[in-house]
Structure formats: structure tokens, C-alpha cells
Amino acid sequence: MRKKIISKIYLLWAIFIIISVIGCVKQNIDENQILAKSSSGDETDEFINLIKFHEKDISGWKLASKIRMYDKNNIFDYIDGAAELYFAYDFFKVVTAEYQNGQTSILVDVYDMTNSENAFGIYSLNRYKGANYVRIGNEGILEDATLEFWKGQYYCKVYSFNQSEEYQKIVADIGSKIASRIHDFGKEPNIIKRLPQDGLIHKTEQFFTRKLGLDNVYFISDENVLELDGQTKGIIAEYQLNDKTFHIFMVEYPSPEKAISAFDTYSEYLTKKGEINEKKVYKVENRFTYIKLGGNIISGFWDVESEELMKIALDYIR
Structure with a gap:
């Protein structure tokens, strides 16, 4: 009788251990799934999609390389000399892409500045009397083939080293397309x-x-x-x-x-x-x-x- 009781105790203990192990494995799997979802979540995809265009969207311009994203930890790899100024406005992250058509490139940057006040703030540093203001986003400045504008929590730049009037129009068109993908307008301080x-x-x-x-x-x-x-x-x-x-x-x-x-x-x-x-x-x-x-x-x-x-x-x- 005593042997049967001991056997039952061992059996129950073994079942308990098996259940615990299964639970731990399941917990680890769930945590990994959450981490994977977090690292490639909808917010990141939505952010990248602000500057992701197909060739048909921007008439013949193709991505020259993968879209890159930088955050507070590695932004110095991208804009080493100016990064401190972005931190002064609570910079969060930036996505950047290069589009090519023949030998000419157009570069696109969208900075997530955490909120609309900071987005306006970093943009406003380039305001000056007599600038060529354009109605892209909440407000933009278009000089030669360089466009800067802000909308919502984003500060955006589209620019080409070809300064001709033709490329100024292309830069403005791409900027307008980006602005249309930003749904929140935000407001000035x-x-x-x-x-x-x-x-x-x-x-x-x-x-x-x-x-x-x-x-x-x-x-x-x-x-x-x-x-x-x-x-x-x-x-x-x-x-x-x-x-x-x-x-x-x-x-x-x-x-x-x-x-x-x-x-x-x-x-x-x-x-x-x-x-x-x-x-x-x-x-x-x-x-x-x-x-x-x-x-x-x-x-x-x-x-x-x-x-x-x-x-x-x-x-x-x-």
C-alpha cells in the first residue's frame, strides 16, 4: 500500500514538472512573438511607408538602395554634425531614402520629432523673411531643388543636387505626396x-x-x-x-x-x-x-x- 502511495506521489510530481516546462516554453514562445511584432510593428511599417514609392508613383524614379531608419542611438552615423540640434527638439527617429533616375538622385528624409511643436520648431529654424514659402504640409520652404516642410510630428526634407527648375518641380511633387500620407496636421505652439x-x-x-x-x-x-x-x-x-x-x-x-x-x-x-x-x-x-x-x-x-x-x-x- 505504501509503495502505491509513493508511486502516485512521484507520478503527480512528474506531471507537475511536465506542465511547468510546457508553460515555460509557451511563455518563451509568446514573448518572442511579442518582441518580433514590436520590432517590425505597424508603427514602423507606417513610418517607412511615408517615403516608400513605386516607380509608377513618381514617374520613373527608382529606389537606389534600401530605405534606412536611424534612431537616437545611431543618428550620428547619418548626420553627425547636426545631430545635437535635432536632440534639442526631442528627435525620435528618421527614415531616409535615395531615388534615382539615370545619373540624378533625389534624397528624402522624414524626421519623427515626437510631437508637432518640435516638428514646427526644427523647421522654423530655417524660416526667414523673403523665403519662398509653399503650401506643402502645414508650411514649406522651396529653394532651388530643396524642399523642407512640417506636418504633424514630422519634419520632412526632399532635395536634389540638380538645382534646375525641372527638378524643383519633381522635388515639390514628391514632397506633396509625402505630405498627403501624413494624416495628422498638428498645430503651431x-x-x-x-x-x-x-x-x-x-x-x-x-x-x-x-x-x-x-x-x-x-x-x-x-x-x-x-x-x-x-x-x-x-x-x-x-x-x-x-x-x-x-x-x-x-x-x-x-x-x-x-x-x-x-x-x-x-x-x-x-x-x-x-x-x-x-x-x-x-x-x-x-x-x-x-x-x-x-x-x-x-x-x-x-x-x-x-x-x-x-x-x-x-x-x-x-
Whole structure:
């Protein structure tokens, strides 16, 4: 009787081990399937498909090589010199392709910048008065045979080294096709709406969240005197009065306390660099600078050349 009981115990134990092993194997298989699905998931395919064209789609142009994708870990392999600037706008990944027709190539890049604010921001660095703006995506700039535009969370570039008018049209056509595949429009940062409209040179608004972004459009100091940290949202735009131009800027901070800290830091810097008058306007290197604190926002102007212009600029800010 005792032997039968022991035999049953061993049998139950063996069944338990077999079930456990099967369960572990099944779990490993399921995990592998999930990993495989994740590494080649729908989102990646959808991203690649933004720039994947058949020859019939773009009249005779063929892929010269496989479409490549780079992320935060290997983006330096693709744009070594400029990668840091993309990181200043929360770069996530990029897909790139080369299309050929005979001896001529057209290159296509689509950058996923995480959200539409960052996509607009990296695009806005190339805005300037008198640019050839085109209605591709939310907005584009077409110069020679180079197109840049933004839509949704994507910043896109299409360009050819053949600068002829013929290739400019082809580049614009490919860009329009890419834009049509991006379904979300996104929106410009809300802080743009706070800018004064009088004297504003439209389409000179440029968005930044970190010091490196601001440095690329307007350099203040080697130090981060505005305490920009990625959570800040800043805008700078060019203004014109008569024949004189100057810049108005605004920076929104996550809290009033952080805005106060940045205001104190920048004020201290300006005090060391120049003189302050009764209107609390600083004169630095024969130009006037003004900063104002209001809640969690610092605003002000740079590059005002004369006292007369300074008084008008103060009315804009106040």
C-alpha cells in the first residue's frame, strides 16, 4: 500500500514538472512573438511607408538602395554634425531614402520629432523673411531643388543636387505626396499667439525649448542665462518699424518660480554687461534690451537701435 502511495506521489510530481516546462516554453514562445511584432510593428511599417514609392508613383524614379531608419542611438552615423540640434527638439527617429533616375538622385528624409511643436520648431529654424514659402504640409520652404516642410510630428526634407527648375518641380511633387500620407496636421505652439501683431514680420516666428535651439537663431551668451531646459517653450520673431528691425521674444516656464529664477539670472547678466535706465531698459553694446516678468512668462526685446524705437517697442511688450 505504501509503495502505491509513493508511486502516485512521484507520478503527480512528474506531471507537475511536465506542465511547468510546457508553460515555460509557451511563455518563451509568446514573448518572442511579442518582441518580433514590436520590432517590425505597424508603427514602423507606417513610418517607412511615408517615403516608400513605386516607380509608377513618381514617374520613373527608382529606389537606389534600401530605405534606412536611424534612431537616437545611431543618428550620428547619418548626420553627425547636426545631430545635437535635432536632440534639442526631442528627435525620435528618421527614415531616409535615395531615388534615382539615370545619373540624378533625389534624397528624402522624414524626421519623427515626437510631437508637432518640435516638428514646427526644427523647421522654423530655417524660416526667414523673403523665403519662398509653399503650401506643402502645414508650411514649406522651396529653394532651388530643396524642399523642407512640417506636418504633424514630422519634419520632412526632399532635395536634389540638380538645382534646375525641372527638378524643383519633381522635388515639390514628391514632397506633396509625402505630405498627403501624413494624416495628422498638428498645430503651431500656442505661445505664438501671444506675440504682438503690430510690426510683426510674418513667418519669421521661430520656436525653441533649449539653449541650442535659441543659439541657432539668436545668440545671447555662452551661459544658459534664460535657464532653458526642454520644459520651457520659447518664441522669437522679427519686427519692423520704418526701416529698422528688432526682435521680440517670449519664454514660457513650467511654473512662476522657474520664471522668477530665470528672470533674476538674466537680469544679473544684463546688469554686468550694460547699463539700465529709468525705464528698466538695458543698453548693451549701443543697443537696447528689455525683459519683463509676468506670471510664468518672460518677454522682452533685443536689438533696438534708438531711444525712439525703444519707446515704441516698450508699448508692444507692455
